[in-house]
Amino acid sequence: MLRALLLTLSVVAIAHAELCKPDAxxxxxxxISIKTALGDNAYAWDASEEYLFKAMVAFxxxxxxxxxxxxxxxxxxxxxxxxxxxxxxxxxxxxxxxTVPGSEVEAAIRMNRNRINSAFLLSDKTLQFLKITSxxxxxxxxxxxxxxxxxxxxxCLIVAGIVFLVVSGIQKHKKKNKDSTERENLExxxxxxxxxxxxxxxxxxxxxxxxxxxxxxxxDERFTSL
Amino acid sequence: xxxxxxxxxxxxRPKWDNKFQYILSCIGFAVGLGxxxxxxxxxxxxxxxxxxxxxxxxxxxxxxxxxxxxxxxxQFLRKGSIGAWNTISPYLRGVGIxxxxxxxxxxxxxxxxxxxxxxxFINSFQEPLPWSACPLNENRTGFNEECYESTAVNYFWYRKxxxxxxxxxxxxxxxxxxxxxxxxxxxxxxxxxxxxxxxTGKAIYVTAIFPYLVLTIFLIQGLTLPGxxxxxxxxxxxxxxxxxxxxxxxxxxTQIFFSLSLAFGGLIAxxxxxxxxxxxxxxxxxxxxxxxxxxxxxxxxxxxVLGFKATTAYWDCLDRNIISIINEFDLPxxxxxxxxxxxxxxxxxxxxxxxxxxxKLKSCDLQEFLDQSVSGTGLAxxxxxxxxxxxxGSQAWAILFFIMLFSLGLSSMFGNIEGVFTPLLELQVVSKxxxxxxxxxxxxxxxxxxxxxxxxxxxxxxIDIFDRYAGSLPLLVIAxxxxxxxxxxxxxxxxSKDVKWMTGRKLNLYWQITWRFIxxxxxxxxxxxxxxxxxxxxxxxxxxxxxxxxxxxxxEKVYPPWVQAICVLLAALPCVCVPLVALFHLTKxxxxxxxxxxxxxxxxxxxxxxx
Numbered sequence: 001m002l003r004a005l006l007l008t009l010s011v012v013a014i015a016h017a018e019l020c021k022p023d024a025x026x027x028x029x030x031x032i033s034i035k036t037a038l039g040d041n042a043y044a045w046d047a048s049e050e051y052l053f054k055a056m057v058a059f060x061x062x063x064x065x066x067x068x069x070x071x072x073x074x075x076x077x078x079x080x081x082x083x084x085x086x087x088x089x090x091x092x093x094x095x096x097x098x099t100v101p102g103s104e105v106e107a108a109i110r111m112n113r114n115r116i117n118s119a120f121l122l123s124d125k126t127l128q129f130l131k132i133t134s135x136x137x138x139x140x141x142x143x144x145x146x147x148x149x150x151x152x153x154x155x156c157l158i159v160a161g162i163v164f165l166v167v168s169g170i171q172k173h174k175k176k177n178k179d180s181t182e183r184e185n186l187e188x189x190x191x192x193x194x195x196x197x198x199x200x201x202x203x204x205x206x207x208x209x210x211x212x213x214x215x216x217x218x219x220d221e222r223f224t225s226l
Numbered sequence: 227x228x229x230x231x232x233x234x235x236x237x238x239r240p241k242w243d244n245k246f247q248y249i250l251s252c253i254g255f256a257v258g259l260g261x262x263x264x265x266x267x268x269x270x271x272x273x274x275x276x277x278x279x280x281x282x283x284x285x286x287x288x289x290x291x292x293x294x295x296x297x298x299x300x301q302f303l304r305k306g307s308i309g310a311w312n313t314i315s316p317y318l319r320g321v322g323i324x325x326x327x328x329x330x331x332x333x334x335x336x337x338x339x340x341x342x343x344x345x346x347f348i349n350s351f352q353e354p355l356p357w358s359a360c361p362l363n364e365n366r367t368g369f370n371e372e373c374y375e376s377t378a379v380n381y382f383w384y385r386k387x388x389x390x391x392x393x394x395x396x397x398x399x400x401x402x403x404x405x406x407x408x409x410x411x412x413x414x415x416x417x418x419x420x421x422x423x424x425x426t427g428k429a430i431y432v433t434a435i436f437p438y439l440v441l442t443i444f445l446i447q448g449l450t451l452p453g454x455x456x457x458x459x460x461x462x463x464x465x466x467x468x469x470x471x472x473x474x475x476x477x478x479x480t481q482i483f484f485s486l487s488l489a490f491g492g493l494i495a496x497x498x499x500x501x502x503x504x505x506x507x508x509x510x511x512x513x514x515x516x517x518x519x520x521x522x523x524x525x526x527x528x529x530x531v532l533g534f535k536a537t538t539a540y541w542d543c544l545d546r547n548i549i550s551i552i553n554e555f556d557l558p559x560x561x562x563x564x565x566x567x568x569x570x571x572x573x574x575x576x577x578x579x580x581x582x583x584x585x586k587l588k589s590c591d592l593q594e595f596l597d598q599s600v601s602g603t604g605l606a607x608x609x610x611x612x613x614x615x616x617x618x619g620s621q622a623w624a625i626l627f628f629i630m631l632f633s634l635g636l637s638s639m640f641g642n643i644e645g646v647f648t649p650l651l652e653l654q655v656v657s658k659x660x661x662x663x664x665x666x667x668x669x670x671x672x673x674x675x676x677x678x679x680x681x682x683x684x685x686x687x688x689i690d691i692f693d694r695y696a697g698s699l700p701l702l703v704i705a706x707x708x709x710x711x712x713x714x715x716x717x718x719x720x721x722s723k724d725v726k727w728m729t730g731r732k733l734n735l736y737w738q739i740t741w742r743f744i745x746x747x748x749x750x751x752x753x754x755x756x757x758x759x760x761x762x763x764x765x766x767x768x769x770x771x772x773x774x775x776x777x778x779x780x781x782e783k784v785y786p787p788w789v790q791a792i793c794v795l796l797a798a799l800p801c802v803c804v805p806l807v808a809l810f811h812l813t814k815x816x817x818x819x820x821x822x823x824x825x826x827x828x829x830x831x832x833x834x835x836x837x
Binding site: 031033034035036081082083084085133146147150151154155158159161162165166169170173 | 410413414557558
């Protein structure tokens with residue numbers, strides 16, 4: 001009886017060893033980078049963490065297939081390195097010594113990736129399932145593109161400035177016109193008492209000697225030689 | 227008859243509120259985007275601190291003399307470029323017209339560069355910055371392919387901003403977001419130039435001073451970043467061997483020339499609003515020195531940030547290699563750090579060479595990352611934006627950076643628009659009763675409509691063409707004719723007397739020698755070297771083509787013949803104005819002299835242009 005038990009156990013152990021090894025069929029490699037993710041708050045990877053991992057995978061399989069038959073003992077881990085990296089495989093208890101197809105495992109992990117990540121305080125990048133691509137979340141896009149809002153503000157300011165300047169220019173122009181007509185009316189009323197000849201009052205002009213007009217007495221050098 | 231220059235205030239010409247406004251406008255015109263994104267690049271590729279030697283020699287013998295010439299000319303003749311050159315000699319009117327054409331062409335494309343800056347500015351208000359992450363592809367399993375193969379920053383620039391076509395012949399469609407930004411930019415330009423220097427004089431206080439504030443903030447921030455000292459050491463370490471390459475001297479001469487915005491007619495317009503008895507000699511020296519100092523000052527934060535970016539890229543490279551090694555050998559995390567990386571690699575290589583070779587580790591060399599030099603739009607919109615993502619508080623830095631670029635460009639736009647506006651006002655294309663606001667509005671509207679071409683998918687290729695052909699060669703030609711015209715046609719003795727009347731000092735030997743011989747000679751040499759360099763290979767461009775096999779490298783393509791014809795036209799049109807107008811005037815005079823032999827009326831009709 002004891003011998004039979006020992007024999008079954010060894011068979012199971014060997015079978016397990018057969019099922020879970022690097023590059024086995026339906027096996028996946030996992031790579032965990034705790035220090036990169038958590039820095040000083042990093043925890044050590046030990047047997048309890050491995051147990052948690054098995055539990056999460058079993059949880060994922062249960063949620064995906066809703067069969068509720070996957071046990072923690074169905075998840076086999078092997079080749080744990082210092083990196084931390086290891087291989088795992090999910091066995092099927094209903095069929096003897098076989099593994100659940102890789103596609104099912106992949107789909108299950110994918111569906112529950114978020115939960116698995118949060119259990120370990122890691123992210124898609126630091127808890128890597130090689131061969132399982134993750135669906136990338138799109139960047140958050142606000143309903144109205146931000147740049148249109150800023151653009152609208154800038155444009156409004158500029159248009160306000162232009163309108164202000166144009167209107168003030170028109171007002172100045174009108175005022176200048178009004179002032180010049182007023183001045184013309186005023187000049188007509190006031191009699192010009194001083195007669196001017198070429199900008200020089202007549203009294204100052206020496207009518208006999210004449211006065212040199214500066215415009216005509218320019219140097220010859222002022223003219224460009226033709 | 228016309229009033230003599232002795233009674234300036236009666237001609238009703240607008241004037242600057244104070245001298246500071248005038249100096250600030252000249253400085254703002256000269257200090258532009260090139261000071262930030264071209265000078266540091268040239269310093270870097272031409273042997274760091276050693277480049278300052280040809281730069282200052284060019285400043286001394288080319289920059290300052292030409293600047294003084296233009297400022298003195300405008301101040302004395304009190305007219306915009308076309309009127310001023312017409313007064314010097316009716317045969318030289320073409321020089322003024324050439325300046326005017328160049329100002330028009332440059333205004334068109336320069337404001338489109340500001341449009342890109344504005345687009346980035348209004349996108350900087352988002353969290354996270356839109357160029358920091360790649361968008362996802364349709365089925366959300368990975369990132370957009372074009373973005374993934376290049377970088378998120380490249381993708382945002384080439385796809386989301388320009389929506390660039392793979393070839394210049396494919397025009398693509400008008401990009402509506404760029405049209406909106408272009409309209410805004412032209413509205414801002416209209417707002418600031420609506421009444422000529424009355425309004426630009428007020429606006430320049432902000433647009434000319436603000437960039438210095440931001441540069442200082444970036445300087446302080448940049449120096450605190452890790453890797454900044456590497457960048458600065460790389461920039462300023464002199465390598466005197468590069469001075470043997472004539473290309474370095476040519477680049478220094480062209481950089482000084484284009485940096486001071488000479489031959490645009492804008493400086494003549496600005497100084498024409500001065501009171502005549504103003505010391506233009508001191509002004510010229512001051513503006514030129516401030517411009518060069520600004521270039522130097524700007525290169526410090528630029529290179530601190532570039533050093534930071536190179537260091538971060540180097541660290542990323544190391545980290546990626548470390549992760550692949552750790553994953554391959556299943557070593558515990560943080561067993562390999564950046565410091566002991568090389569010792570680990572050599573140890574593992576001796577024990578497991580095939581595994582190491584299989585990992586295909588990239589060689590990480592800090593020098594290599596520092597060597598990746600970029601200038602122009604690539605520096606601002608790709609390299610700098612990438613560095614900004616890595617800084618804490620990236621939104622604030624992005625907003626500051628793009629406002630600074632916008633102010634720098636806007637103050638240069640004022641000079642360009644004045645170069646267009648002032649001659650039109652003087653030529654009296656519209657009647658005197660038309661308000662200035664209407665004329666400036668029409669100029670801005672027409673420019674906006676023409677510049678819509680640059681918002682097409684192939685727009686940025688066209689802007690490169692305009693920059694290379696319209697904004698370079700014609701300026702050299704016009705400046706050459708400017709110096710020759712003043713020195714040999716107007717005669718330098720007469721000009722010296724005019725300058726002495728204005729400044730109260732006689733022209734010293736330095737100005738005499740540079741104006742008479744050195745500057746024209748330098749311009750001639752630079753022009754010929756420029757033309758020879760252009761002729762050496764067929765004009766080509768690099769296109770962003772996602773389907774190219776070497777993607778994300780840009781594809782080198784040759785311009786099709788019709789585009790080459792346009793390049794030649796752009797370069798030749800302003801230059802050809804000079805001889806054409808001289809010829810036109812000659813034939814007009816010949817026809818008139820056949821009709822009437824009354825010489826005095828000829829003389830007076832020439833001087834009639836003075837009013």
